[in-house]
Amino acid sequence: MTVYLKNATFIDWETLEFKEGHMAVCTIQGNRPEFISKVPDPKDLDSQDTIVDCHNKLVTKSFVCGHHHIYSTLARGMPAPVKNPENFVEVLKYVWWNLDKNLDLEMIRASALAAALYCAKNGVTFVIDHHASPFAVRGSLNLIKESFDAVGISHLLCYEISDRDGETSRDEGLQETETYLQDNKQGLVGLHASFTVSEETLGKAVKLAKEYNSGIHIHVAEDRADQTDCERKYNKRVIQRLADAGALDLPKTILGHCIHLNDQEAELLKNSPAWVVENVESNLNNNVGLADYGRYGNNIMLGTDGMHNDMLRSAKSAFIVGQTTEGIDFIGAYQRFRAAHRYLSDNGFQGDDNNNLVILEYDSPTEITKNNFLGHFLFGLESAHITDVISNGKLIVKNKSLQTLPEEETLSFAREMGKRLWEKL
Ligand SMILES: [Zn+2]
Numbered sequence: 259m260t261v262y263l264k265n266a267t268f269i270d271w272e273t274l275e276f277k278e279g280h281m282a283v284c285t286i287q288g289n290r291p292e293f294i295s296k297v298p299d300p301k302d303l304d305s306q307d308t309i310v311d312c313h314n315k316l317v318t319k320s321f322v323c324g325h326h327h328i329y330s331t332l333a334r335g336m337p338a339p340v341k342n343p344e345n346f347v348e349v350l351k352y353v354w355w356n357l358d359k360n361l362d363l364e365m366i367r368a369s370a371l372a373a374a375l376y377c378a379k380n381g382v383t384f385v386i387d388h389h390a391s392p393f394a395v396r397g398s399l400n401l402i403k404e405s406f407d408a409v410g411i412s413h414l415l416c417y418e419i420s421d422r423d424g425e426t427s428r429d430e431g432l433q434e435t436e437t438y439l440q441d442n443k444q445g446l447v448g449l450h451a452s453f454t455v456s457e458e459t460l461g462k463a464v465k466l467a468k469e470y471n472s473g474i475h476i477h478v479a480e481d482r483a484d485q486t487d488c489e490r491k492y493n494k495r496v497i498q499r500l501a502d503a504g505a506l507d508l509p510k511t512i513l514g515h516c517i518h519l520n521d522q523e524a525e526l527l528k529n530s531p532a533w534v535v536e537n538v539e540s541n542l543n544n545n546v547g548l549a550d551y552g553r554y555g556n557n558i559m560l561g562t563d564g565m566h567n568d569m570l571r572s573a574k575s576a577f578i579v580g581q582t583t584e585g586i587d588f589i590g591a592y593q594r595f596r597a598a599h600r601y602l603s604d605n606g607f608q609g610d611d612n613n614n615l616v617i618l619e620y621d622s623p624t625e626i627t628k629n630n631f632l633g634h635f636l637f638g639l640e641s642a643h644i645t646d647v648i649s650n651g652k653l654i655v656k657n658k659s660l661q662t663l664p665e666e667e668t669l670s671f672a673r674e675m676g677k678r679l680w681e682k683l
Pocket residue numbers: 325326327388477514563
């Protein structure tokens with residue numbers, strides 16, 4: 259199957275070189291999009307082939323979300339919690355843990371399909387998700403996998419193992435993770451956060467990650483309460499606790515947030531192969547503080563923390579906030595936005611090859627070139643400019659319309675499941 263891009267302006271995401279011409283993109287993994295001298299006549303095309311007219315459009319590599327929670331998709335507009343949360347732990351208790359405990363498998367399917375649909379339309383062709391549904395654990399990862407596959411979004415999934423809902427739920431989380439990894443599906447071993455994970459659970463999770471050559475995906479010091487709890491129970495700080503358990507030795511490990519780390523922890527992180535994922539909009543929304551990510555070395559990527567599905571928005575926020583917190587510059591923000599590609603390729607994960615592209619109709623009032631691309635990236639380019647998206651060589655969004663599933667049906671299913679969920683809250 260080949261997608262021909264006619265009259266494309268291609269921007270190399272690594273060098274920012276601009277190149278104009280016709281391109282051929284195919285579904286074979288490892289094949290770079292090729293520049294060709296002539297686009298075939300439509301009548302000579304194979305039935306699976308397509309031509310996209312890219313006149314006046316920009317083509318570049320599509321995007322990765324480094325930390326998502328598809329389980330929160332049906333939260334938009336939901337009823338207010340029974341108590342107005344006064345701190346972060348109460349936000350979890352009254353909002354998110356109430357929501358995730360009420361999810362059933364059909365609601366999870368609806369959440370995953372809708373999230374994948376929005377990701378596709380926003381040019382996000384790879385999602386790293388962190389899932390929780392304590393009373394619908396078994397089969398949840400496979401369901402999310404099937405939903406993402408149906409839309410055409412590549413993924414790296416995990417289930418959020420925790421002791422917060424008792425031993426049975428914890429064991430189901432471990433079992434769900436192992437079943438998923440056993441089937442040779444790429445995945446991680448998810449943990450909620452240090453303050454809801456016992457020593458026994460942490461040990462079992464790291465053992466599982468090592469056994470399946472995987473990594474840990476956990477929230478770290480998102481709020482100060484995580485550190486206070488760790489110091490009280492274990493007489494050490496969270497990063498030290500994870501290091502002692504062996505979680506930081508794994509290059510696939512992802513640590514979400516890392517807001518409240520001291521210098522010693524920053525140093526430990528810097529010298530480890532583990533990755534940190536930054537989600538500043540979520541941090542501002544939860545009023546938990548902000549971090550200087552520059553202290554943690556180069557393995558920093560961006561996510562949405564389930565707030566939305568728009569990585570161009572996350573990049574802009576990281577830039578705006580990062581100027582105050584760490585003096586980040588244009589290229590620093592862009593590199594952080596693109597760092598997830600390195601996380602995926604260095605760790606041998608499938609689904610983020612060069613045949614993942616986004617096509618934008620960018621009506622700029624000023625010239626765009628290699629030299630000023632970053633200014634356009636941070637102040638001009640938005641997801642609303644995206645017209646077409648190619649995932650693993652397949653055209654999944656064409657003229658702003660999802661090609662793999664009927665949009666209206668997918669969203670009306672989500673609304674139906676959302677209503678059912680809200681009634682249970
Ligand atoms: Zn999160």
